[in-house]
Amino acid sequence: MPELPEVETVRRTLNELIAGKKIDRVTVNLARIIQRPDDIEQFAFLLAGHTIQTVERRGKFLRILLDGVVLVSHLRMEGRYGLFPADEPVEKHTHVIFHFDDGTELRYKDVRQFGTMHLFQPGEEFQSPPLSKLGLEPLDADFTFDKFSATLAGKKTKIKSVLLNQAYVVGIGNIYVDESLFRAKVHPEQTANTLTDEQLHALYDAIIATLQESVEAGGSSIKSYVNGQGEMGMFQHQLQIYGRQSKPCVECGSVIEKTVVGGRGTHYCPSCQQVN
Numbered sequence: 001m002p003e004l005p006e007v008e009t010v011r012r013t014l015n016e017l018i019a020g021k022k023i024d025r026v027t028v029n030l031a032r033i034i035q036r037p038d039d040i041e042q043f044a045f046l047l048a049g050h051t052i053q054t055v056e057r058r059g060k061f062l063r064i065l066l067d068g069v070v071l072v073s074h075l076r077m078e079g080r081y082g083l084f085p086a087d088e089p090v091e092k093h094t095h096v097i098f099h100f101d102d103g104t105e106l107r108y109k110d111v112r113q114f115g116t117m118h119l120f121q122p123g124e125e126f127q128s129p130p131l132s133k134l135g136l137e138p139l140d141a142d143f144t145f146d147k148f149s150a151t152l153a154g155k156k157t158k159i160k161s162v163l164l165n166q167a168y169v170v171g172i173g174n175i176y177v178d179e180s181l182f183r184a185k186v187h188p189e190q191t192a193n194t195l196t197d198e199q200l201h202a203l204y205d206a207i208i209a210t211l212q213e214s215v216e217a218g219g220s221s222i223k224s225y226v227n228g229q230g231e232m233g234m235f236q237h238q239l240q241i242y243g244r245q246s247k248p249c250v251e252c253g254s255v256i257e258k259t260v261v262g263g264r265g266t267h268y269c270p271s272c273q274q275v276n
């Protein structure tokens with residue numbers, strides 16, 4: 001599943017490709033992708049004639065802002081967007097097509113069919129699910145150390161599980177949680193409320209640095225993730241712990257272990273990351 005850096009890469013690419021384009025009409029081939037409104041004809045009606053202003057992001061959700069309406073899109077496992085000339089053949093698994101008045105089309109393809117789209121009036125999107133329950137945005141200027149430590153305070157669950165919970169901090173999934181915990185030298189199973197101030201600072205810094213470096217690299221290409229222009233992200237070559245089980249730790253040479261925390265495959269160095 002794409003995490004924050006991958007969605008941010010898609011956002012930047014999409015913004016360059018579609019900002020300023022006017023939607024002529026919309027074709028929906030798979031109704032279940034459209035979660036709001038209930039009626040796909042209403043969905044198409046509400047978008048027709050509107051111009052895309054900018055593409056923004058909240059957590060792992062894309063927010064496509066148009067004049068008078070907002071489209072919230074989640075790619076889930078394998079959803080992806082691509083811009084095509086209208087006369088190019090439509091690929092299999094293309095579920096939604098936004099036909100622009102300049103002869104191009106934004107096509108949403110999703111082999112697994114888990115992606116979602118919600119339409120809102122501008123500003124209304126933050127009052128309802130799926131955006132209403134999201135936690136701190138780790139690359140925003142208002143993601144302060146105080147807010148981060150207050151969010152973890154009193155949580156008697158494993159730190160990895162807390163970080164994966166989108167209600168606390170958004171956008172960091174399995175890959176970037178493992179990377180951040182390794183960088184901060186925190187064991188994934190340490191209980192969140194037992195982290196020392198020093199560990200909290202290290203983890204706060206590690207989350208920001210890991211996400212920023214990955215955004216700069218265009219995200220990671222684990223499995224089939226490809227960004228909006230079909231380019232591969234390069235951050236997977238910089239991963240220090242994720243996917244490196246049985247290999248030597250880059251810091252100390254110990255053998256990296258893999259276990260399961262909160263139902264997720266978890267990579268850690270038994271020497272560098274000890275429960276405090």
Ligand SMILES: [Zn+2]
Pocket residue numbers: 249250251252253254269270271272273
């Ligand atoms: Zn190590």
